[in-house]
Amino acid sequence: MSQRPLVWFTVCWVLGSSAAASLPSLGIAAAGAALLALLASQVLLRRCSWTLAAACMAAFGLAAGQRTWTDARNVTALPEPYAAALAASPADGAAYEAKLAGKIVSPPEIDGDRVQFRVAGSSIAVSGEGAPVPVKLGGERLLVQVKLAKEEELQAAAAWKRGQQVIVTGALTVPASGTNFGGFDYRAYLRGQRIHWLLGADGAAAVHASAGPRWSVASLLQRMDAVRAALGRRMDALYPGVQAGYMKGLVLGISDDLDPAMFRQFSQLGLTHILAISGLHVAVFLYALGGLLRMLRMTRERMLLVMIAAVPLYVLLAGASPSVVRSGIMAMLGLAAARLHKLKDGLHLLAAAALLMLLWEPYMLGNVGFQLSFLVTAGLIMGTSSFRKLLPRGGKWWTTSMYDLLSVTVVAQAVSLPLTIYYFNGLHVLSIAANLVLVPFISFVVMPLGGASLLLEGLWHPAGVLVAQMTVLGNELTFGFIMKLSSWKSFRLIWATPPLWWVAAFYGALGVVFYTLGKLQAAKEDSAAAEGETSREVSSIADEPTQPLQLPRANQSRVEPRNAGKDAETAVWSAPFIELPTVSPAAQRKHHFALAGAVSALAALLVGAYYPDAFDRNAYVDFLDVGQGDSIYIRTAGGKHMLIDGGGAVSFGNYEAWRQRKDPFEVGRKVVVPLLQQRGVHQIDLLVLSHLDSDHIKGLLAVMDAIPVRAILWNGTVKASEDAVSLLRSAVDADIPMYRAASGLNWRIDSGASIQVIGSPPSLLDAESFRSVVDAKAPSSASEELASSPPTTGVPDAAIPAVPDVEDQNGESTALLINLYGRQFLFTGDADAEEERSLLTQLHAGEERSPEQSSSSKTPAAETPKTPTTPKTPATTKKQQPIDVMKISHHGSKSSSTDEWLAFWQPSEAVISVGRNNMYGHPHPDVLERLRQAGIEAARTDLDGEVQFRINPGGVLQQRHDVPAR
Template sequence: MSLRRIWADPATAPDWRLAPAALAVWLATMLGLLLGWWWVVVGAVAAVGAGIGIVLAARGRAPAVRWFRVGLGWSLLVCGLLMAVATTGRLREAEQDPLRAHARAGGEGQFRVTITGRPRPLFSAGFGGQQGGVRAVVVPARIRAAVIDGKAVASTGRVVLVAPVDGWSRLLPGQDATTTAGLAPARSGELTVAVLRVRGPPDDVSEAAAWQRGAQELRGGLRDAASVLDPEPAGLLPGLVVGDTDGLSRQVEEEFTAAGLAHLVAVSGANLAIVCVAVLFLLRALRMGPRSAAAGAALALVGFVVLAGSEPSVLRAGVMGAVGLLALAMGRERAALPALGTAVIVLVLWDPAMAVSFGFALSVLATAGLVLLAPRWAERLAHRGVPRGLAEALAVPAAAHLVTAPVVAGMAGEVSLVAVLANLLAAPVVPVATVLGVLAALVAPVSSWPAELLVRLAGPEVDWLILVARHASRVPGATIAWPSGWWGGLLLVACVSLLVAALRRRHLRVLVGAALTGLLVVVVPIRVVAPGWPPPGWAMVACDVGQGDALVLATAEAGRAVVVDTGPEPGLLAGCLDRLDVSRVPLVVLSHLHADHVGGLDAVLGERTVGAVAVGPGREPDWAWEEVRDAAAEVGVPIVQLDAGHRLEWPGLVIEVLAPTAKEVMLPAEAEGTEINNASLVLRAATPAGKVLLSGDVELSAQAGLLDSRADLTADVVKVPHHGSRYTTPELFTAVRARIAVVSVGADNRYGHPSPTTLRAIDRTGALVVRTDTGGDAAIVPGENGPRAVARGPTRGPP
């Protein structure tokens, strides 16, 4: 159906009667989760009272007015009663679940759980003594039985398991498993009653349902078929088709987020629309009637939901699609808004947790924008001479981005300025890649070669999406920082409202146009032509990669630099190297193998010419060593070992290895964090800006060893060990006598870095403290009286 037809005449105007009821259910449930279950009672009473009042006030009114008010009143009345009966009890039960008290007290217990969602990889730090990496999964589940301190706990609440990959990553929704786990409190404002920290594999696992096993086989077949593509598109295609992002590289994921394309790798109404429309066109081409075609599309919808899995986003999209197809089968063309209202009511009543889900809010707002704004905008563009197809292509992403921008800003702490253009460029290939991917998944269990052929046909489309995301995310000023949280979202709503109000008035419209023209004339040249970064003659840059280390040492050759550590994620390091225009990396040095130092290695190996990867004598944690070794082998880059006494030279740069020696590093298997930190490589680099001491994450014992070794530790600049942790001796800073101390640290990190005690110790030496969490990328440049520090400014919000 053309967008124009929705608003062409009053008979097809949106039907608003369900909208207030949907908002009442959503808002009351949200308040119940955030503030207490009794807020649902307040909302239910208010909805019932308003419904009765509106129905009574409709008496004696004109038929059209009475029809509208009676429908509005009854919807409020019924939804209020449903909230009072269903939602109140569920929120009260979850809030008073006895497992919450045990979770606050900590401890350990034995649990029988039912898996309720597919396991998702966990990329954060702090699991099982490791400092990150994909060695844990997050598994949503529901308690069937719990025993704590030998006593049974009467709980049936929702829990989240943080568990090892081995054994847990293969579980499917509906399976039961038994485990011993430590307890931790869940986040407030959710139905989840506790977090279970699991260290071992699951026991007594029940068999999954046949349809779940079949769907898993289809998804696995798609992943296997996609392996004929290069690694990045191979990981993206399953995400694009069924939301399977397990193989998606962190760099591509971050680029899609910055470009405003993240919704493409989360199953949404768009995926279902593509599949259902394709089936509809096929069935109508076979001369089937509208209702028969809609029934066939409904079967396709159910099949796709089974294939993608019973995730909240999938079920959300499935309900919306089902209501829309029902409206189509009944011949009600103006039922788009009632379908959306019905979906909101049904989903929030069925799963109250959706009321506080960012994904749910994004889905609802995007659909509302497409229904209410896009048709009007497309019509106005068409009246101004824009071709109909182009007008709709412009209006759809613009409307979706406008209405979802406040939620995205509050969630991510940034506003994308390239999302509309990126979505416009991506839109033509998404349906083709999705349909080909679904077909590949369906035929893969039967025969591999047709599936691989279909995947190869989808390959150029997926490559195009990666290309669009990569270039869009690296446009200077592609995103702007914005206050995060609810206040940030409300602030953007106010700004957008003022902008829309201004554009509706002719004299203000001219003023806004002049201001935007001024921004284009002044700001764009400043950001693009002369961005002011990096500062001329930079010798070292500490990249703002959040809670991690990534340092770049310049050589005398343009575009050539040594990278020391790569941070926790590829995307942030890739952006830093792009800003520095580094294309050749003769050596990547990994001080030690914790994920906050090696997680971004793909950003260097994947896009730049690399001579070698250097590591110290330590090889723990074992999983991280295997990942580094495999990543280097995949691109044919050799790995070399550095020990104390090694000296490396390039034009304009000399690096000495001060510690450790191979004899000093005797790490046991499953070494803990402190032992691995103390095995960090310690380097001293001679640069045009002076000497720089790079200390990795060495802690007290390794620092004492350095001081006892009588090695010359003096330097003009020191990279503060371990992100400024409290495990740093003041004697180290006294021995170094640096003028500048660089702290590479993430904003509002959960470790409390940098420690106030460590900062006071640095202050006593008179050194200038430069922090990446407050200053962003930090460059060291030569000065007349020694090195100077230049900060670029914060580039990201809190992790």
């Protein structure tokens, strides 16, 4: 520890800040006591000095104090309205009319008809009882979101700049909190940036901007924004279409125009570090600048000073993200140390950069980019050399370079893996191959050509265009390669979000691997060096045979000969071929055992993280909060996964082109897919489409793209809408077996779970006969039937009726009764009162028919399910036993959940999936009153967030919900 005091000081600083951020006061004290005990043991073992131990404890205490002090001051200047808003239900539904005065402190972002920027407020007047009284904000930051009313307002919005004084009138609300377990918490995210309020303004007329102070930090940054914008316009002129946004992100760090689909493809392959300005970009910049200065015959000292001065300009020009700030600080420290001829190892520079950034902003510790940047850089410094020595040296320069690149790539992937799994829940098997190919190509070909094209365009336009055309060819190769690799979906791995102790354990085991590899490699090098020295001694002795044999002086071993008295000088005997290793065999064995144990631990951690629920025998039913829509995730005790609907926003009419946003919010991609991946859903065994309305299926397009689907159950109709046609076409193209929801279909998912279709949708009953479009028999085992191709029926295609086209889908919903450990859950999509009556009629009719009569009904024998047949179940008897949980149909619409329906099922509990402040007025007061009179407790996703049910093997049913923070 004494060799790198600054590194350990910074580590203890990070520990103190982390403890204060996540633990109560007693937890911080316990963590400090544990650190004190650890440092004391290191002192007693003489691995650390008392001075360093005291400094480390001081770092822990100071960091904890700084974070606690920062959290205490991170409050709003409007405590009473804020508390009232949090007490409202839902919290983000409470709005106050307000007038804000302040200064724009971030570049305004224009995306379609929305403009967003941050304001350091000086005062705000909030409407309430009586005349509004301005309250001083003292620089408190607010996020302003302006909804433009007309296309002409885009020009006014483009004139808003950072550093301007503004007065904004609008609705003041608190940010939405996370309402799904493990979901994104927007309120906590903004709080980490010291933002507590959103101010929504309608139209550009609600914003009055004027010039700010001429000399201020914001005004200086405004000039830098202008330079970035001017360079971005040049990129737009040089490169076509999506390539312009890609090159602006690659060279200038401007990510606003980066194509979202392209970014997702890069992200899937672990290549986002290429698009984020980081150490690689800073190194290329300094290399190019150094070459230019050398051409000008500048002295080394002056060249280093110029490069030190140029780094902050490049950091600002590149957008000053955490990764580029870290790289810039490290570069400046390294250049300064080189200028003073006191350049130390990279870990000290990295520790100094981290310490400076955390001193400036302690909340930086929670930034994912900050964590990845520092951890990967530290891993490369510690592990690349040891790993590289495991590979061949390489006979030629290009093989040596390939092995060097392979070492860097493997180590970087290994170090980033825990955080990638923890934050992004995904890993592409071909990520290493993609990095090996694209990192050198983009770093040494595309990026330099892009910078050169931008520079030459300003000097001589034709030269810039020529270089840009060369770059375009390189980009096309890159995009083609990326598209090909990302299309191989079978190589994507999905990981559940592991606990934090798992991340710490992984890094601990990885640190042991790096440490032991370094020790073993050092011992191997010492042994090789000693052997070389011994060989030289032997050669010297062979040339001069009269000289006495002696070992090198450092390893000389004197042995008294038997005739010592005869000739004392020639009595010194030693064996040049005996080498005393610097590391004893016992120590080497210890290192080998430690290495094997660490590698085994890494493998066990990875397997455990990939199958986190391998021994969990509970079943789960999760009603996800997807706003005004439905999405229910079900995990059986045997680990099978079902998804009923996927949510989705309903679009009314076509938006004008200027209103279209680059990356609009899509509930499937932003909510459903991340939640499923966080819960370790590697595949969906059965996907149920209750019906084809967009608020139930639009999100499933993203689900099917991200997660393999083995089988689909749907209501057997089609609808002439873009969302429905796209979803059904995707299912057919993916060759997914599809089953029509005909009455009597049963699935035995595993030993503790079964599914029954309790009735056919009305459109199927109207047909003379109906059957599955793909399969005529009901599979009896999801693990066997749903995984295989459906069997043929032997019935001519002409006998299969056409799929009915139904525009109004609400009364055509799939009705399912799911049994989990004896607990029954009823799902009926958006069934209305008419379909409820139809289902009850079918249930009573099923009671009147015997199994023999059922087999001789209109359904041909070839179409009858083989196993099991349609027995009398609790759902097909007039004396229906009460069920446990009912999903209230159609989000609590007045036209559903009739008294007759509720009286038949007698549910103990109900769940209403409904959006906050929805325009339909769901759930209707009449439905709530019917539930109250029936004594049925109802949870609501708009008020309670996600509603989860857990059923243990004993059949005990437990409920919890993610209540929005108040």
